[in-house]
Amino acid sequence: MVHVDLIAGARPNFMKISPIIDAIKAASGEGKAITFRLIHTGQHYDKNMSGSFFEQLGIPEPDVNLGAGGGTQAEQTAAIMIGYEKLLMESGKPDLCLVVGDVTSTMACAITAQKLHVKVAHVEAGIRSGDWSMPEEINRMVTDSITNYFFTTSEVANQNLRDAGIGEERIFYVGNTMIDTLLKHRPRFQQPEVWSELGLEDGKYLVMTLHRPANVDQEEKLKDLIQKIVDHTLDLPLVFPVHPRTKKMLEQIGISHERLHMIDPLGYLEFNYLVERSKAVVTDSGGITEETTVLGIPCMTLRDNTERPETITQGTNELLGTDPKAIPPAMEKLFSGNWKTGNVPHLWDGQTAKRIVEILLEKL
Template identity: 55%
Template sequence: MKITIVAGARPNFIKIAPIIKAIEKKQNEGALISYRLVHTGQHYDKSLSDTFFEELNIPQPNSNLEVKSGSQSVQTAAIMVAFEQELLQNSCDLVLVVGDVNSTMACAIVAKKMNIKVAHVEAGIRSGDITMPEEINRIVTDSISDYFFTTSLWANENLLKYGISKEKIHFVGNVMIDTLYQNLNRIKKPVFWDEYKLEFENYIILTLHRPSNVDEEQSLQQLLLDIDALATDKKVIFPVHPRTKAILGEKKLNFKNILCVEPQGYLAFMYLIKNSFAVITDSGGISEETTVLGISCFTMRENTERPETQLIGTNTLVGIGIEKLRKIYSSFLKNGKRESGIPELWDGKTSERIIDILLHQN
């Protein structure tokens, strides 16, 4: 069985690492399976791409399509044109896509038009917010895939509502958590830990990159100033996403608590998350990692495609803006962490289940 694995952006790299390990394990056991890794180049900043390959021991891609940035349509079109040539030159039995970035949808479409089967890892997740580019990517990818690998029973239900046959849906767990468990003993202090005199469980992690939070310069600046005030006696480590950095420009804001740092590699970032007091973010993936690590997470969005992180885990939606965050964070300071747990099958063995299923159904 020949699999082409597609990766295009930071979350993809974290998800493909354990899948590749699971394939290589099966190869060592004598299974007739091989893979070709294609990097679309959707994230081409070294801090968002190369670093993750190095730290997670992901082999160098067999091909880099080098599409880089552009509008949603321009980037998607560039990926499709380049990936078609990739598949024409390198045949395979299956294209495996992960997550919900432009590369996921674009490569799934190309594969299906070339009559190649598609496996979607993290199928079925939905936010219900069609204004999110990721939601469109999810819906389109799930409408044409052949194998649906889900992280939760909620995702299963979403797929069944869309008319996907039960036989094609496989509840396997969360590959991001595979990566987390495989690397917990390798996480490392960031270079600025001692310089900033950080203390265990006495700082907050902040990440922002969604358009609703960062696209307007003045409202972004005000949000940061409000979070700075909210933190009171705690330092706030803010790895500034390239998108956010571009919007902030060169303007210097006088923060009392926020410390702006460069985007972090996986090992340093997980060290920061694991040892933090709390996390404020607009990322979906981080809410999964904080759930497993037992760290309180406040997500600055009106919706989430990962309801299990709220219903079972440590995540709380606080909407856009500061008011609800201020109220919920104040309650958290007063009452402490709420009771939480780890969702079913988030046990570090998801990738092995995926490869076992693919081998037994081909």
């Protein structure tokens, strides 16, 4: 019997883990000898991580919650490592610790597992932004430096790993589990209340999300950014589910406009209902650029770099940078009908988790 620890510490982690849980259950149902333990490190406390979140995505309640939320980067890393080490020493070690993405939990549990001689698999391995000012980039690099099995989303990620000296026999190009989740739940996207409240229509509004410090921590910059977006989106409504960090800053600068609709964060099914029917998305999130690429929705990313270049080279995403001056020409391109169509990257087909589990059964 192969025993796998599945590690998740933040909302996107659970979206990436969910299809792997389904695939393990399916394999087990077919008589394959594999089982899992779902571990929530407690890294992020988020009201959207309530029971309804797990219910919406069909994720079982975690078997263990390490309760390691809050504190500085170092305090959180230490709390997760202490909690996971204690679990491994008291409850027995699995055959594999599987981590996903690039949050603190990913790095902390990978380190803890390796020090107790438990093999590590990293899902979404090899992605790089080249920006060491982002904690996520450090987490990716450290995790990949001590990983045994690398599950990748793109050929770019494969090459990043080869350049770091990783042998081909440990790199597995499997696709994107985030897209497994998207495609599974696409028929179940739910119309949010804001749809009827604002009288929204297909293709006649934009969706915005902003949370990165480079965009939201400077009052004048944030004000200028939002003003440029408002000024260059014709008469279309702008639906802006506001991250708590951004909300605080917006309240301080007192920005408002009749077409700018700042709403509370939405559930997964409601948010993607809005994205799929929008004219375009303006964001600084990495995961959303993957979803818009698959949904075929134009996406403008307000960042200077990205760890997901395939969303630009193949998908519907464009990297605008963080200078508000980049907004007007991008909007002109959108409204003149000249935005690229884009394609879905290879293996982003909803079968990634199944491929991962087949490889684990073969290797372990």
